Amino acid sequence: MKTQSEAIERLEQFGVKPSVQRIAIMGYLMDNLVHPTVDTVFSGLSASIPTLSKTTVYNTLKLLAQQGAALELTIDDKNVRYDANISRHAHFRCKRCGGVHDLPLVSFEATAVKAPNGFVITERQLYCKGYCGKCNVEAEAEVEAEVEEA
Amino acid sequence: MKTQSEAIERLEQFGVKPSVQRIAIMGYLMDNLVHPTVDTVFSGLSASIPTLSKTTVYNTLKLLAQQGAALELTIDDKNVRYDANISRHAHFRCKRCGGVHDLPLVSFEATAVKAPNGFVITERQLYCKGYCGKCNVEAEAEVEAEVEEA
DNA sequence: ATCAAAATTGTAATAATTACAAATTTGTGA
DNA sequence: TCACAAATTTGTAATTATTACAATTTTGAT
Numbered sequence: 001m002k003t004q005s006e007a008i009e010r011l012e013q014f015g016v017k018p019s020v021q022r023i024a025i026m027g028y029l030m031d032n033l034v035h036p037t038v039d040t041v042f043s044g045l046s047a048s049i050p051t052l053s054k055t056t057v058y059n060t061l062k063l064l065a066q067q068g069a070a071l072e073l074t075i076d077d078k079n080v081r082y083d084a085n086i087s088r089h090a091h092f093r094c095k096r097c098g099g100v101h102d103l104p105l106v107s108f109e110a111t112a113v114k115a116p117n118g119f120v121i122t123e124r125q126l127y128c129k130g131y132c133g134k135c136n137v138e139a140e141a142e143v144e145a146e147v148e149e150a
Numbered sequence: 151m152k153t154q155s156e157a158i159e160r161l162e163q164f165g166v167k168p169s170v171q172r173i174a175i176m177g178y179l180m181d182n183l184v185h186p187t188v189d190t191v192f193s194g195l196s197a198s199i200p201t202l203s204k205t206t207v208y209n210t211l212k213l214l215a216q217q218g219a220a221l222e223l224t225i226d227d228k229n230v231r232y233d234a235n236i237s238r239h240a241h242f243r244c245k246r247c248g249g250v251h252d253l254p255l256v257s258f259e260a261t262a263v264k265a266p267n268g269f270v271i272t273e274r275q276l277y278c279k280g281y282c283g284k285c286n287v288e289a290e291a292e293v294e295a296e297v298e299e300a
Numbered sequence: 301a302t303c304a305a306a307a308t309t310g311t312a313a314t315a316a317t318t319a320c321a322a323a324t325t326t327g328t329g330a
Numbered sequence: 331t332c333a334c335a336a337a338t339t340t341g342t343a344a345t346t347a348t349t350a351c352a353a354t355t356t357t358g359a360t
Binding site: 072074075076077080090092095101103104105106107112113114115116117118119120121122123124125126127128129130131132133134136137 | 222224225226227230240242245251253254255256257262263264265266267268269270271272273274275276277278279280281282283284286287
Binding site for chain 1: 346347348349350356357
């Protein structure tokens with residue numbers, strides 16, 4: 001982790017009382033902006049904190065999301081993913097390799113919606129799906145191979 | 151179901167060979183635009199098709215989504231939801247009651263993103279979260295009650 | 301140093317989803 | 331009409347992410 005203090009700062013900024021585990025989890029997210037799953041976070045930290053419980057990781061990540069210190073992504077129907085990058089951006093999931101990437105939004109109001117009367121919108125997430133650069137090339141190569149077979 | 155033929159038409163339009171089960175499931179989605187879960191679809195149809203298997207519902211809904219005949223929503227981290235409304239719109243999930251509603255997009259290019267070189271975007275979903283009209287009122291009432299207690 | 305509140309841990313339970321093999325249905329050519 | 335292969339459906343068993351919960355540990359105030 002680059003600096004613990006950044007993690008602590010983020011926690012305090014969002015009203016989460018720091019603890020060894022919370023700092024480690026927040027720090028892991030800030031150092032690994034690849035949208036890790038609960039399991040990934042747990043595996044990544046259990047070496048340095050052998051007593052860490054997976055329940056704590058579940059609870060803490062949920063807490064961070066609730067308080068706004070991290071984003072909770074449901075772009076993957078299998079696992080929930082977490083993101084310490086809380087600035088405005090979209091996400092992309094490759095339908096072939098399953099990788100999740102960040103996407104810049106073209107404009108500021110790119111995720112604007114009209115809320116019905118009385119509704120309060122507190123968060124929004126734009127999820128895109130398709131094929132990443134690598135998988136797109138591979139998929140095209142496969143199609144060509146099929147054509148040659150015939 | 152209003153008309154079976156509409157369901158059959160939709161299936162054929164997206165290259166899905168119709169069958170009794172597929173027509174029923176497609177028809178159910180088109181009649182129930184409330185973003186039902188697999189379980190809801192299964193329960194809703196098992197009366198009229200007693201032999202229906204839940205595996206078939208899982209497989210068929212996944213197939214419909216793959217072929218583009220329906221949308222697969224992962225806005226609910228518990229259950230996948232399906233939507234026969236394949237026109238451009240956003241979704242809203244109430245953090246209190248869990249209800250999922252449709253939202254109109256403010257503008258046509260409201261979900262535009264810049265794809266990195268080589269990436270191909272095939273779908274996009276805008277998910278909003280917050281409080282629906284009913285729950286928002288209730289949540290405010292609760293806060294007031296808490297204040298009075300103190 | 302004591303004690304209550306908060307946080308963490310570990311195990312057991314829950315529930316959505318998938319794997320898979322058997323059974324059924326469909327479509328086609330003889 | 332019959333035979334047969336391919337496609338579809340079914341039902342059960344397995345998998346796996348997540349949650350519930352009670353016990354333990356840590357923290358912080360007095």
